[in-house]
Amino acid sequence: MLNRVRSAVAHLVSSGGAPPPRPKSPDQPNATSAVPAAPSEAPKSPPAKAGGGSVAPAKTAEARASFSRPTFLQLSPGGLRRADDHAGRAVQSPPDTGRRLPWSTGYAEVINAGKSRHNEDQACCEVVYVEGRRSVTGAPKEPSPGQGLRFYYWGLFDGHAGGGAAEMASRLLHRHIREQLKDLVEILQDPSPPPLCLPSTPGTPGSSDPSHLVAPQSCWSSQKEVTHESLVVGAIENAFQLMDEQMARERRGHQVEGGCCALVVVYLLGKVYVANAGDSRAIIVRNGEIIPMSQEFTPETERQRLQLLGFLKPELLGGEFTHLEFPRRVQPKELGQRMLYRDQNMTGWAYKKIELEDLRFPLVCGEGKKARVMATIGVTRGLGDHNLKVCSSSLPIKPFLSCFPEVRVYDLTQYEHCPDDVLVLGTDGLWDVTSDCEVAATVDRVLSTYEPNDPSRYTALAQALVLGARGTPRDRGWRLPNNKLGSGDDISVFIIPLGGPGSYS
Numbered sequence: 001m002l003n004r005v006r007s008a009v010a011h012l013v014s015s016g017g018a019p020p021p022r023p024k025s026p027d028q029p030n031a032t033s034a035v036p037a038a039p040s041e042a043p044k045s046p047p048a049k050a051g052g053g054s055v056a057p058a059k060t061a062e063a064r065a066s067f068s069r070p071t072f073l074q075l076s077p078g079g080l081r082r083a084d085d086h087a088g089r090a091v092q093s094p095p096d097t098g099r100r101l102p103w104s105t106g107y108a109e110v111i112n113a114g115k116s117r118h119n120e121d122q123a124c125c126e127v128v129y130v131e132g133r134r135s136v137t138g139a140p141k142e143p144s145p146g147q148g149l150r151f152y153y154w155g156l157f158d159g160h161a162g163g164g165a166a167e168m169a170s171r172l173l174h175r176h177i178r179e180q181l182k183d184l185v186e187i188l189q190d191p192s193p194p195p196l197c198l199p200s201t202p203g204t205p206g207s208s209d210p211s212h213l214v215a216p217q218s219c220w221s222s223q224k225e226v227t228h229e230s231l232v233v234g235a236i237e238n239a240f241q242l243m244d245e246q247m248a249r250e251r252r253g254h255q256v257e258g259g260c261c262a263l264v265v266v267y268l269l270g271k272v273y274v275a276n277a278g279d280s281r282a283i284i285v286r287n288g289e290i291i292p293m294s295q296e297f298t299p300e301t302e303r304q305r306l307q308l309l310g311f312l313k314p315e316l317l318g319g320e321f322t323h324l325e326f327p328r329r330v331q332p333k334e335l336g337q338r339m340l341y342r343d344q345n346m347t348g349w350a351y352k353k354i355e356l357e358d359l360r361f362p363l364v365c366g367e368g369k370k371a372r373v374m375a376t377i378g379v380t381r382g383l384g385d386h387n388l389k390v391c392s393s394s395l396p397i398k399p400f401l402s403c404f405p406e407v408r409v410y411d412l413t414q415y416e417h418c419p420d421d422v423l424v425l426g427t428d429g430l431w432d433v434t435s436d437c438e439v440a441a442t443v444d445r446v447l448s449t450y451e452p453n454d455p456s457r458y459t460a461l462a463q464a465l466v467l468g469a470r471g472t473p474r475d476r477g478w479r480l481p482n483n484k485l486g487s488g489d490d491i492s493v494f495i496i497p498l499g500g501p502g503s504y505s
Helices: 002-013 061-065 077-083 164-188 228-250 303-312 436-447 457-470
Strands: 106-110 121-130 149-160 259-268 271-277 281-286 289-292 338-341 350-353 406-411 422-426 472-474 477-479 491-497
Touching: 106 121, 106 457, 121 164, 121 491, 149 164, 149 422, 149 491, 164 228, 164 259, 228 259, 228 271, 228 406, 259 281, 259 422, 271 281, 281 436, 289 436, 422 436, 422 457, 436 457, 457 491
Parallel strands: none
Antiparallel strands: 106 491, 121 149, 149 259, 259 271, 271 406, 281 289, 281 422, 338 350, 422 491, 472 477
């Protein structure tokens, strides 16, 4: 965030130099193809692009090369320029020609009003085939067409302090999910309970008889029930962690600047898994009913987790911060007085005597969109941010940020869905100015003007939501119809019809 402010100021006072070159993206699988091309090894990032050369004006082709948008938008060079125009803020959607996104998914996005140099949101929509890694019997897995799994994948990545982390996550997170599912292909297709252990290959570490390590059975209760659904949830959680670890390893060589919130949807075997790490949001609108499918993770919603970590590991506070929260900053003249406070165990407030260490800056401060961790960042979960430090300090903030998402599951087989039932995904640029009820009203208004089997209706809905949140340009910025400020942030929206593949087209 602080780097972004410095970058914006430097850009305004300079002649408009190009940013440092970023790594080239690998060839992405076609978003509409049923079996995307994929490497046989674990996901790897491409080598960094060589730097050098003189600084070019910001509008040159070299500067534009560092600015990328989702492949499925199929933007021409002219379209890329329009997508990067802060003044016009033209809404971008996939072309209404050729093959559509899976499930006739709708998508729309718009750049910010000058908050950052480029659109730092990224999006991904893929159909991914998973081939099993091994048989549960331990026998070598023979390639067998049709015995793998296919999952549908949508991802929104809201970058901050640079777009590198969001761009990297949009290319690679679904590949990490695929890697985590490889061990589960046969298990998920077997209705019997999952095995407690996967068999080891003979000759590998851990394949020897471990019976001498097993405690007497009397120490154990009956085995916990583990569902197939929880295995998929665990695979997604592990994929997020591995993606974050990869960013940590490659943040220097590949210029993975900043961090990103991540909102991901996986459809597998009749169930929709919604994983959120950050302040993006997902809701289902079904027959007019609103079903929340995510929780935002901010300094306010995770105050107690943050305070507990600061309490247990005070060295992370560096002697500069206190884990306690006060209604406002404590003043030196208030030493010895009793003031309202709360700690990691409290949801309410109480009074305590102010001591010298209470004069330190609070770990969590502010409220609403102004709430911050260590006076720096307004989200508490996401990917990246490995270089983020407190302003004018070497104190790292990453220990307080979690890469693990909350995963919610929706069983599509339990309901009979109509063409107007949709899952709405949006970055915070949408939700900052639009309530869930307003989104549901727009869903009803827009979809009612289209035939149920018209696949373009979902793109039209995504565009309507983005336009409604952006507003129209006026003398004092972008305004909504009620003359309130529209969203000046990047806005990205997916509309996923809940009927599944091929139901409405």
